[in-house]
Amino acid sequence: MKKCFCGADKPFSACCGPIIKGHKADSAEKLMRSRYSAYVTHAIDYLIETTHPSKRLGLDRKEIEEWAKTNVWQKLEIVSSGEYVVEFKAHFKDRNGRNQLHLEKPRFIFEKWDLSYQDCECVV
Ligand SMILES: [Zn+2]
Secondary structure, X not given: OOOXXXXXXXXXXXXXXXXXXXOOOOOHHHHHHHHHHHHHOOOHHHHHHOEOHHHHOOOOHHHXXXXXXXXXXXXXXXXXXXXXXEEXXXXXXXXXXOEEEEEEEEEXXXXXXXXXXXXXXXXX
């Protein structure tokens, strides 16, 4: 069976796919996983929609799109997962083919039953 881009043991169509299509993630980890898969599948609107409105202003759609498309996403590693905080490592190759590691410990918040990415405490 093909794994989802996020590394879960189920296909994209039964994992992050439906969440990106509009079925809300019900946990911070699922939201985080779906955001990673959104980078892989270039679902830029989803990345913007799942960012908390208070942080959306600073987002640059073109920049997010560039970042999603120029990198080759290889693997997502969940380091620890809590109710509102998920620490993860994203492995990818940059435009020069160099291996890169992105470490992040983002915070998520529930608002009006919507879970969104609030901000991150970047580890590196
Ligand atoms: Zn997934």
